[in-house]
Amino acid sequence: MPVTIKTETDIAHMRVACKFASEVLDFIEPHIRTGISTGELDRMINDYMVNVQGTVSATLGYQPPGYPPYPKSCCISLNDVICHGVPDDDKFLKDGDILNIDITVITPAGYFGDTSRMFIVGEGSIAAKRLCAVTYECMWLGIAQVKEGATLGDIGAAISAHANANGMSVVREYCGHGIGKVFHEEPQVLHYGVKGTGLKLKAGMIFTIEPMINAGKRDLRTMSDGWTVKTKDRSLSAQWEHTILVTPTGYEVLSLSDGYPPLPDFIKTTKC
Ligand code: MF3
Ligand code: CO
Ligand code: CO
Numbered sequence: 001m002p003v004t005i006k007t008e009t010d011i012a013h014m015r016v017a018c019k020f021a022s023e024v025l026d027f028i029e030p031h032i033r034t035g036i037s038t039g040e041l042d043r044m045i046n047d048y049m050v051n052v053q054g055t056v057s058a059t060l061g062y063q064p065p066g067y068p069p070y071p072k073s074c075c076i077s078l079n080d081v082i083c084h085g086v087p088d089d090d091k092f093l094k095d096g097d098i099l100n101i102d103i104t105v106i107t108p109a110g111y112f113g114d115t116s117r118m119f120i121v122g123e124g125s126i127a128a129k130r131l132c133a134v135t136y137e138c139m140w141l142g143i144a145q146v147k148e149g150a151t152l153g154d155i156g157a158a159i160s161a162h163a164n165a166n167g168m169s170v171v172r173e174y175c176g177h178g179i180g181k182v183f184h185e186e187p188q189v190l191h192y193g194v195k196g197t198g199l200k201l202k203a204g205m206i207f208t209i210e211p212m213i214n215a216g217k218r219d220l221r222t223m224s225d226g227w228t229v230k231t232k233d234r235s236l237s238a239q240w241e242h243t244i245l246v247t248p249t250g251y252e253v254l255s256l257s258d259g260y261p262p263l264p265d266f267i268k269t270t271k272c
Pocket of ligand 2: 102103104114115116241
């Protein structure tokens with residue numbers, strides 16, 4: 001399957017879908033505190049999608065080839081979990097935890113919006129805060145590369161250069177992806193690479209940029225639930241994700257909402 005170029009109608013629908021996904025994170029943020037379980041957060045998220053937004057979770061029952069059906073409405077990845085952390089009624093947040101909440105909604109029109117953020121419970125260690133901040137910068141440095149004529153390698157190179165300069169490592173087994181009326185479609189957006197190589201970007205492409213950055217080594221292991229992915233060395237891992245539209249002159253970040261955290265200093269605009 002070639003990479004699809006979205007129509008104006010598709011783009012309008014994707015703006016709506018991605019804003020819904022971001023608004024789920026705005027909704028859940030004040031509930032993230034010591035003592036709440038990740039299972040409880042997942043239930044609140046599902047209720048909000050279904051009863052407030054009129055969206056549905058894209059992850060509930062999702063089953064790519066070789067995987068068991070995903071049992072929950074979002075992914076909540078705590079501390080050394082890299083991605084696909086499965087919400088659990090017996091997993092309670094404690095002071096100093098870092099967590100990624102990854103939300104993918106499907107709108108009634110059938111479009112997917114995908115975004116994730118890091119949260120810190122309480123104050124957090126200096127190392128944890130630094131990992132979350134560097135990973136946030138990595139995502140935005142990748143986004144800043146996006147424009148017609150740039151390449152996927154430009155994105156990956158910008159992300160990995162910043163992670164490595166900070167002594168952190170980039171996970172290679174998972175990547176960003178095209179998205180639209182399908183959850184995961186081409187292209188694969190690697191978070192490492194060589195400038196000037198790979199697919200040339202064209203206006204109308206929509207894909208995610210979602211770097212997973214480890215404080216330690218990049219190696220990982222998958223747990224027996226078939227989903228949860230952890231760092232092999234038990235170091236902390238962080239991830240941020242946006243869904244991006246390629247425009248003739250740059251990019252439009254689709255997964256923003258009123259509660260989105262401040263942009264890094266080097267980002268002037270979310271649409272150019
Ligand atoms: N939202 C994830 C992504 O960014 C995919 C999660 S699939 C799940 O692509 F089944 F683990 F939820
Ligand atoms: Co996601
Ligand atoms: Co994604």
